[in-house]
Amino acid sequence: MKTLLEQTFSQVNIGILVVDKQYIITLCNDFITNHTQQDNTEIVGSYLFNTFPTLPKKWLQRRIDSIVLLKNSSFISWEQRPSLFDFASSRPITGINEKMIQNCTLFPILDDENQVSHICITVTDATATAVTQLRLKQISNRLNKEKKEQQRLIDKLEETKNQLLQSEKMASIGQLAAGVAHEINNPVGFIKSNFASLKSYAEDINSAIGKYNDIIRTLENEVVYESVDNINNEHDVEFVLEDITSLLTESFDGISRIEDIVKSLKHFSRADTNQWEKTDINQGIEETLKVVAHELKYIAEVEKNFGELPPVECLPMQVNQVLVNLLVNAGQAIGPDKSDGKITITTQHKNQYVAIVISDNGKGINEENLVKIFDPFFTTKAVGQGTGLGLSLSYNIIKKHSGDITVESALGKGTSFTISLPITQNADDELDS
Ligand SMILES: Nc1ncnc2c1ncn2[C@@H]1O[C@H](COP(=O)(O)OP(=O)(O)OP(=O)(O)O)[C@@H](O)[C@H]1O
Ligand SMILES: [Mg+2]
Known part of the structure; x- marks a missing residue:
């Protein structure tokens, strides 16, 4: 007949393994036997690393030895070592994890002289928590990725908006230029034609004055000749006549250049x-x-x-x-x-x-x-x-x-x-x- 304490120890939903300082298993409960599918009699008395050959031997030995020495306990979380013991999950979630994910604790058992006589190892099934946490992590990663993608799209949108603004600005400058060019074109047209007439009138006047001068010379009237000469000198007529021609030629060139610029502006800002x-x-x-x-x-x-x-x-x-x-x-x-x-x-x-x-x-x-x-x-x-x-x-x-x-x-x-x-x-x- 087992005592209540023994029953509790056997049936508690946590794996309990007790080993001595030579790593020989001294005690284990049903959780352990169920998951190893071995009898209690087979396990008890066996060498820990023979019964559980997948355990990281050197690593675990070092941990146990340090517990013996320092009398402290040690926690091994699933994040550090997801499956220290190679057990199947008691609640396998198909497709996600068939292996049990565990939190394990190692702590010293002290004898009457306060010396470590044994080491107790407990194994808790953390599969459900771990799976939920992993899922949460996946979701959070996905959300982060989506957030980054959204930011990228927002940036792109902003960039496109600004490019649009700049091309709109260019387009409206173009329209403005085309409008101005059109308005300038008409006055430039008649100024150019007026200048052409002016040039030919100036040539006429020039030749007429030349002829007057010739006639005056043939008159052989000193008085008239002198007065006309005085007027000519007073008004610098010879220079004026020469300069009128060159001024008109220069202005004509200027207008042709304006015409050219206007044509370029119109061409530059084509509507199409x-x-x-x-x-x-x-x-x-x-x-x-x-x-x-x-x-x-x-x-x-x-x-x-x-x-x-x-x-x-x-x-x-x-x-x-x-x-x-x-x-x-x-x-x-x-x-x-x-x-x-x-x-x-x-x-x-x-x-x-x-x-x-x-x-x-x-x-x-x-x-x-x-x-x-x-x-x-x-x-x-x-x-x-x-x-x-x-x-x-x-x-x-x-x-x-x-x-x-x-x-x-x-x-x-x-x-x-x-x-x-x-x-x-x-x-x-x-x-x-
Ligand atoms: N010919 C150049 N010589 C020296 N630096 C230049 C020259 N062309 C561009 N840069 C540099 O590149 C930068 C970006 O040029 P960009 O034409 O894109 O913008 P911006 O001239 O600063 O402004 P915006 O063109 O919008 O008025 C300029 O600020 C300038 O530092
Ligand atoms: Mg620039």
């Missing part, structure tokens, strides 16, 4: 902004230069080395926008204080591509910034001066053309951007314009 067209890139650069002329005028001399280019299939307005961004950046990098500012624009035809190289002798970009300049919002300019979107937008436009944009720079010496554009687009690329 998103049409793929076979375009003359050199002409596009000329037009763009006229548009940014006022930005560069007192800053840099612009040298053009244009090669002969085939027409390039592109979105001309957008390519112009890239050129504006690069030229304005070059001007800003040179700045108003440099006396020998220079921007060189080179174009070249290479196999299936054309290359546009825009170089400046401005302040250059340091290595650290060089990798960031195409990032949206990266700017070294003062607040309100730069949004940091110019190059990122340019990069996207060139990529949309299946082209490439690269940069080389030397601090204090200058920067060179190279754009290469394929001459023709393949059909798939055009679809996502």
Whole structure:
């Protein structure tokens, strides 16, 4: 007949194993026998590491020895060693864990002389807790991942919004320019025609005065001759007549230039902004230069080395926008204080591509910034001066053309951007314009 204490010890839902200092099992309960499927008589008296060959022998021996020495207890959590004893789970959750996950405790049993005589090992089934915790961890990981993905989407949305803003700004500048160009066109037209008439009237007057002078000379009347000569000298008529011609010629040239600029503005800001067209890139650069002329005028001399280019299939307005961004950046990098500012624009035809190289002798970009300049919002300019979107937008436009944009720079010496554009687009690329 077992005592109540013995019954409790046998039946408690915790594995209890007692070993002596030589690792011989002295006692164990039903939890242990049930999970090893061995009889109590087989287990008791056996060497711990023979009965449980999967135990980490050296590690556990060291732990037991230190308990003997220090008389302390030790906790082995499932997170540290999920299954110290190779037991099947008493509540296997199919597909997740067939092995029992355990929390184990080791503590010393002291004799009457307060010496460690035995070591007790307890085993608690922590499978359910562990599985729940692992699930929670998985869920939390998933949530974190989703949160990161959402943040990425928010960032992307923000970036797209700003790009949209910038292209809207460019589009409205374009519309404004087109409107102004249209308004200027009419007065310039009649001024030019008036000047043409003025020029011919001036020529008439010039020739008439010449004829008067000839007649006066033939009169051989000294008094008349002298008075006319006086009037001519007083009014500097000879110079005036000469200057009128050159003033009119100069003004006529000026008006032709205005006409040219207006034409470029109109062309630059064509309404059909998103049409793929076979375009003359050199002409596009000329037009763009006229548009940014006022930005560069007192800053840099612009040298053009244009090669002969085939027409390039592109979105001309957008390519112009890239050129504006690069030229304005070059001007800003040179700045108003440099006396020998220079921007060189080179174009070249290479196999299936054309290359546009825009170089400046401005302040250059340091290595650290060089990798960031195409990032949206990266700017070294003062607040309100730069949004940091110019190059990122340019990069996207060139990529949309299946082209490439690269940069080389030397601090204090200058920067060179190279754009290469394929001459023709393949059909798939055009679809996502
Ligand atoms: N030619 C250049 N020389 C030196 N630095 C340059 C040059 N081009 C670009 N950078 C650097 O790259 C940064 C980013 O250029 P980006 O055109 O994208 O923006 P931004 O010019 O600062 O502002 P935004 O173009 O929106 O007005 C600039 O702030 C500048 O530091
Ligand atoms: Mg810029």
